[in-house]
Amino acid sequence: MHQHSSCTRPAMKTVHYRLSAYISHRTAGQAYIRALRLAGVPLAERPEDADVVILHDDPLNYPIILKNNPAMREKKLVAYSVWETQTLPERYLAPLALVDAIWTCSPFSRTAFHAAFGNVSLVPHIVERQKTSPEDLALVAGKLGRRADAFYFYTITDSVNPRKNLRGLLEVFLKNFLHDPDVFLVVKQHRHALDLSGLKNVIALNEIYTPSRMAALHQLCHCYASMHHCEAWGLPMSEALAVGNPVVATGYSGNMTYMSPDNSFPAGFTLSPVSGDMCRLIPLFTPAMRWADPDPGHFGHLMRTVRAMGGYDAATRRRVADSMLPYRAASIADILVERLR
Template sequence: MKRISYHVGRYVSHKRAGEDYIAALASVGIGCVADPETADVLILHDEPMALAEIIPRYGDKYRIAYSVWETDRLCDAYVQALRGVDRVWTCSPFSAAAFAKAGFAVDVVPHVVRVEPPTADDLDDIKARIAYDPDTFYFYTIVDSVNPRKNLEALLQTFVATFAKMEKVKLIVKQYRNAWDLAGLPHIVSLDAFLPRGGMAALHTLLDCYVSAHRAEAWGLSLSDAMYCGKPVIATGFSGNMFYMNRENSFPADYNLVPVSERMCGCIPLYTRDMLWAEIDRRHLAYLLRKVLRRKYAPGLPVRARQDMERFGPLPIGERMRELLEGV
């Protein structure tokens, strides 16, 4: 086996996924060297623009960029930044299609899905933060609120319209980066503080149903984590999450394809109006929220969700990576 060096960026999702991939490689007996100069193969897991300076430095190495994209067409900046790589790895067939369309040789390496059980202290901390009531049904979401792609506004508006007059139902919104002020919304609790992985695991353990009104995801780590923990998941039935979601293990919501919004293009100029993403059907979302609250679904569905996530454990993903590396 060739010597592997694995570079991981500092952005939270890259760091988490990269650490899990390194552990997956270790599970099949492949260690990573610390010095890239001594490696035969570099796996570069970072934002493509951050890799633009790294890629030319190692022209004598086989360079694999791990990258993701969330719409039907890859942005021009990614195309330029990744020109020097030998291959791209990405997490889902949806994301892979955008890279392939742009001319890259691409392989699908699914995310590792695993959630370590929270400690008693983790559980107690979350219970205190949300004033946990065992008689209340808790929907929850984990979201970068200011990113239009996550579409938190649609979820908030639909939830309030559906449940404003009901008791014993809440939506917990774990926000990161720049949190919105949600204090005036009925039955909605915002968690703005940083939570370690144990705290996030406690959310998945304590709460009842994960919800995402996203417009597009390359994968959707929080969705697959919730399914791993045996929770019902309601999410837009479009993009990378449909690699592992289906109507037997979760609740895909109807949607319409629309051009990426002007707001998104202004927020993140990598996106352009000629790209497509989804707009969730809010009436169907409301229907699914009520359905799950009333538990009108097959009792085996959460068990099926957990079983389906087992195929993304460290060992099968490590074996997938080893198979690809042996072909280099």
């Protein structure tokens, strides 16, 4: 077998990876760190010992991070950043100008950055099926009061964030399944949980779940549902597909990187200005930006279709899970190494 001479390859860069504290960014960043290790990329605990510093954080935090870590200014700086509409916030422009390259997760998110910067590359999120334990499987089944003869839709959401549109999903679920005692909607909430106890056949899970328990949730439920307005990627949707579950979700934004009518159920939508509630909650959003308003009639039709199917058969589950193989750690590790070179 032909052996490549080490002198023909660029030297491997040493990387310092700066993680955000925000849950979804941190989860994605931890997966990238595992992929870098898998690829044999040297990782430095301190920025002083690195060739490249990856800032996986909100761009608004870059100035203070660099002020507190002056050694970073002497390194090649990569911003791993995402955005959920196709117009970048004005306040992101100055901090992003401090870095040498920008990486983001989806073509949808890349569009926003490309409007202002030329050094933007695509590094998709890592999506792999997580393992669970018999103990966690039993615990989550108990939380659900799981019945073998029932059908469970589920969603994983920041309930108070208007962008996630939990209110719209609850309205569609109750309109279509209020009188079906064998259909439930499981809402795994994080951060600020809402009191959903008065809603019939809605099961709220408000505790912090380990990855094993989240894997159990994917395994025990039948169909993931998201009526989001926009996503840069949508990790829970991609994780549901990776286990072979049907996904009914708004057919717009970053989730369409991996969703299609061949492996899921994209729902119709119209585009409209971002709501005032969203702009008040996170002022980075403005009414000049646009997001999707999912069609509740079409969304309900798709949910009823999946319910009538009883979920996927074993062969379809395998095919759907296989559609996510391009996003496994080994594949994304190759992309990371190429970006570093």
